[in-house]
Amino acid sequence: MTVIYNSILETTGHTPVVRLRTLSAFASEILIKLESFNPGGSIKDRAAVSMVTGAERDGRLKPHGTIIESTSGNLGKSLALIGATRGYRVILVIDPKAPRSMVDFATALGAEIEMVDTPDESGGYQRPRIERVQQLLSVTPDAFWPDQYNNPDNVRAHFELTSRELLNDVPEFDALVTAVSTGGHISGLSAAVKQALPDAITVGVDAAGSAAFGYPFAKYSMRGLGLAWKPGNLDHSVVDRVHLVADYEGIATMRVLARNEGLLVGESAGAAVFAAVHHAYRYPGSRIVVMAADGGVNYLGESFHPDWLRADGLADKIEAAGITTPEGLVAAASRPTNEQVPTEYGLRTATLAND
């Protein structure tokens, strides 16, 4: 059947699910939903369309208005697409961690970039980015801030649409493992999954160093997941377990997936697969679904590049942990170590806050 779309935005969703061949250890099956197939290249397209459409509907966003948002990259790509197709000016407040390719993508679609290059005292950029958004909102007429951290339309997109799609493709599974930043997709998806599959376990994957689940904030390298504070959109009541993944674990997994499965996924997807393999170790025989929030194309110049890995100090850690082959990865994920997680939080080795 031939389908002709009226806008590129209509191609959002219907992303494929692929079975991992080399990492489905412990009699488990790991299925990965590839959100890079969305037109902006990530899961954020779904949230962006939902938040902008909601604002259009109730007049928070006027025709020819301006969309201003703080983003680590992917939401910026999505908003740039929407701006170009629906006629909005888009201003993206980003920081130096945003991968170059993401900035170039958004700029090519006509978005304007506001770079925040001074971190706060904890080394993070997310709070200074929000401050810059507030400044811009105060001087820009007809400006709309989607506020992805608190906007219920972010969660709703996943509760209503992403979950329907996932449950259609995979009607039965034992665990959902996915990365967290605003909490939008895990909260919406988990709430819907728990209605359909009450016994399914949901695992929130965060960066070691992120404060999204209430742990103390410390600098980390992975992009896409993690936050310097607890986001309003993160509903802890639908997340059963939390796995804090170290930079070297997530990035090494991303690289193993590329070389051994032909799957070019992003850093947060690497972290989520690492956590999924650990989940398989703890719950042998599980059918596990992982959301791969974006694609590895975003990171070709950074974490896929040997010079970048060496400069960040990650190359040696990956080598030392032996996470360079599927077998090495399965062994490391069975006993993850995460020296960044303080022992007083009860997480001696990488890991599971809700044990």
Ligand SMILES: Cc1ncc(COP(=O)(O)O)c(C=O)c1O
């Ligand atoms: C690559 C990547 N992974 C994970 C996430 C986390 O998704 P959410 O904001 O829905 O928690 C994001 C969000 O920006 C992302 O871009």
